[in-house]
Amino acid sequence: MKNPLGMAVLGLLLESPLHPHAMAATLRERGMDRAFKVTTGSLYDVVRALMREGWIEARETVKVGARPERTIYQLTAAGQEEFTRWVDRLVREPQAEFPKFLSAVSYLGALGPAGAVEALRERAERLRASTEEVRREHLSALQQVPRLFVIEVEYAERMAEAELGWVEEIIGEIESGELGWPE
């Protein structure tokens, strides 16, 4: 049980029992698919794993018309505890992450000064566009729910700003020649 989507499922079931499809729909509605990778295949795997661990249980299986059955799951007492432990652990312990940009920057030299500037500029542009959109949605979300419920967006925005700042700075240093280009 390492997939954070499992945590998201527990978090949702804390509110009310749901069937997997509804979980995915709810996560997307609330924009939580920015924080959790919500893919249908993984979702059903994760739900099965949560069952194995005894953190959730099937409540009923409903059949409406000739559609596929919906199995509705609910949290167990163990699942409630686990949810809190899970959140706590992930907040407490920084995990080694491997963002793709970090990999790419390791080989920035391969692009040559001009190529690097060009590519970084485009990244900066895209970064500005997407944070602009996030900010807009964030603002409108704040009209409807308390700040604590969308606090992760503040974190995401802050990190995006930091990245953008760094990218712009490096562009400047390449252009000014301050960042030497050996070999």
Added chain:
Amino acid sequence: MKNPLGMAVLGLLLESPLHPHAMAATLRERGMDRAFKVTTGSLYDVVRALMREGWIEARETVKVGARPERTIYQLTAAGQEEFTRWVDRLVREPQAEFPKFLSAVSYLGALGPAGAVEALRERAERLRASTEEVRREHLSALQQVPRLFVIEVEYAERMAEAELGWVEEIIGEIESGELGWPE
């Protein structure tokens, strides 16, 4: 071919032909295992995939004593091109990433104000310790190689600082009551 480890392999082979085990060793020596997830199993899978794509080729298979054979791989012309394209693409196009902390922050509310502060404090502490260590290694690396070759560490440090700053700020806002705790 999505695994960034493939890009790392191409990057290494740009310098000289190597066998997989040597690739892993080199990546670790240079501290690149902070930017790439280097696991032996995946490495051999990735090398096979690069072969399939025609970006690398087996150069020779050497047998020393009764040890397992070492197959030495080298870059093809197509592989060289692909390497640059790969770096360029990852620099240009921000990818949706799902850091675990972002997931956890989405459910920060579950910890309650006191629990959240406690957990965030510990994270801050660990963050400070690990960045301190990275900074030390970075400084000593700079004595030996040009800045461009370890530029990714500057990025990592910047991002770590941003995260730490945010965490400390939120701790403050929880304690001051500025961040309300509904429900």
Added chain:
DNA sequence: CTCCGATCGCTCGGTTCCGAGTATTTGATG
């Protein structure tokens, strides 16, 4: 010279991931 731990180099196979596919129903449109 004989252990023993470290290093060398790779394979194996169980898990996890995940998108394409399937099959139905609902709702809107002309």
Added chain:
DNA sequence: CATCAAATACTCGGAACCGAGCGATCGGAG
């Protein structure tokens, strides 16, 4: 009322991932 896109709900199997394990060699301590 016929049609078609969107929503409903899940299954399936190939691909990717990755750590434990394996069998050998080397270097040094006693």
